[in-house]
Each structure stands twice: as C-alpha cells, then as structure tokens.
Amino acid sequence: MFNEWFGFIFVLVNFTIFLAMYRLFGRTGLFVWVGISTILANLQVVKTIEIFGLTATLGNTMYGTAFLATDLLNERYGKAAAKKAVWLGFFTLLMMTIIMQMVLLFEPGSSDFAQGPMEDLFTLLPRIAIGSLAAYLISQFADVYIFSFLQKKFPKDSQFWIRNNGSTMISQLLDTFVFTTIAFLGAFPPEVWLQIFFSTYALKWIVAVIDTPFGYLAKRFPE
Numbered sequence: 001m002f003n004e005w006f007g008f009i010f011v012l013v014n015f016t017i018f019l020a021m022y023r024l025f026g027r028t029g030l031f032v033w034v035g036i037s038t039i040l041a042n043l044q045v046v047k048t049i050e051i052f053g054l055t056a057t058l059g060n061t062m063y064g065t066a067f068l069a070t071d072l073l074n075e076r077y078g079k080a081a082a083k084k085a086v087w088l089g090f091f092t093l094l095m096m097t098i099i100m101q102m103v104l105l106f107e108p109g110s111s112d113f114a115q116g117p118m119e120d121l122f123t124l125l126p127r128i129a130i131g132s133l134a135a136y137l138i139s140q141f142a143d144v145y146i147f148s149f150l151q152k153k154f155p156k157d158s159q160f161w162i163r164n165n166g167s168t169m170i171s172q173l174l175d176t177f178v179f180t181t182i183a184f185l186g187a188f189p190p191e192v193w194l195q196i197f198f199s200t201y202a203l204k205w206i207v208a209v210i211d212t213p214f215g216y217l218a219k220r221f222p223e
Helices: 002-044 060-077 079-105 115-122 125-153 157-184 190-219
Strands: 048-051 054-057
Touching: 002 048, 002 060, 002 079, 002 125, 002 190, 048 190, 054 190, 060 079, 060 125, 060 157, 060 190, 079 115, 079 125, 125 157, 157 190
Parallel strands: none
Antiparallel strands: 048 054
16 A cells, blocks of 8 residues: 555645745746656656556656646636747757767766666657657647636636646546557557556546645735
C-alpha cells in the first residue's frame, strides 16, 4: 500500500507547490510552471509503478498541474494567455529533447559516471517526446477550447468545477490515447499497453478531481 498512500501525499505536495508558485509570482509563475511541469512530467513518465493493482506511469500528477495552470490562465487572463502557455510548454519540451540528445553525443571523460545513467534515461526520450509533443498539442489546445466553450455555458464562479473538470477530463482522454499509442504501443505487449492506457487515464481522472479545490483556492489570489 506504500504507492497508494505515498501517491496521495505526492499529489498534495505537487499542488501545494503549484499554489505557492502562483501566489508568489502570479501569471508569470503559471507560465513558468507550465514549462517546468512539462519537462518533469516527461522525465517521470519513463518510470512505471504498480498502484491499486495496475501498472501505471508516473508524470500524471505533474501533467495534471499543467492543465490546471492553463485553465487558470484561461479563466483569469483569457484564451490568448492559455494558448501562449501551451506553446511555451511545447517549445520547452522540444528544447530539452534536442539539447539532451546532443549532450549524449559528447564523449565522456575517463572519470565520468553519468553517461550510462543519462543514456538509460534520455535514450528513450525521442519516442516518448514525439508522443508527448503530439499528445500535448492536441490535448492542451482541446482543453483551451473546451474550457472556453464551457465558460460560456457555465459562466458562474461556482461552476468553475464544471469548466475545469469537463475540459480536463476530455482533453486528458485524448492525451492519454495519443501518448500511450505513440510511446508504448509495440514497446509493450498489447495487454500491458491497454493496462497502461486505462490505469493512466484513471489516475489522471482522479488528479483532475483532486485539483478542483486547489483551483478554487488559486482563484482567490489577487491578480
């Protein structure tokens, strides 16, 4: 049960730091967070864990905070700000992928100890990055437009949970399908891929529900 209860603590810590970032740095903090969370989520996703009897990848919580950041930008600063954050996250991930592939090409020194572990981590990155870049653009822009649509249908402050959860849960479904198909289909047996797909989306769904009160807290911060 360690992964289950520690995972809950992990979610709370991630969203608490997210709130601190927004409280201290405002809109700039949200833009920076999108870039940071995109990189960290794609590093974490390499690691698979067993949770609730299912095989799942890490990165779901950090990725969930990126969706909350774009939703808050959309809510408080408009669609243009949210779209700018999406492109920021995209180019941050693209930059990391290109630079780290070049880093691996340097010949290590005789006393170097990092080349092997870095190869283990970043050699997998191109396929994961391609899947993540495609999934990121599709799902994040879907989230922006769905949120804007729901904002017109459910404009009240008390209905933020509908806008936030509705846009995130639909866009996360797209994200999970596109990413797991490109990154893992063929790399794992089909039954493992299906398990990763369903378990990953289930975890993202749970994170989306948990992030709602944090979204309401963030909305109380001065702009």
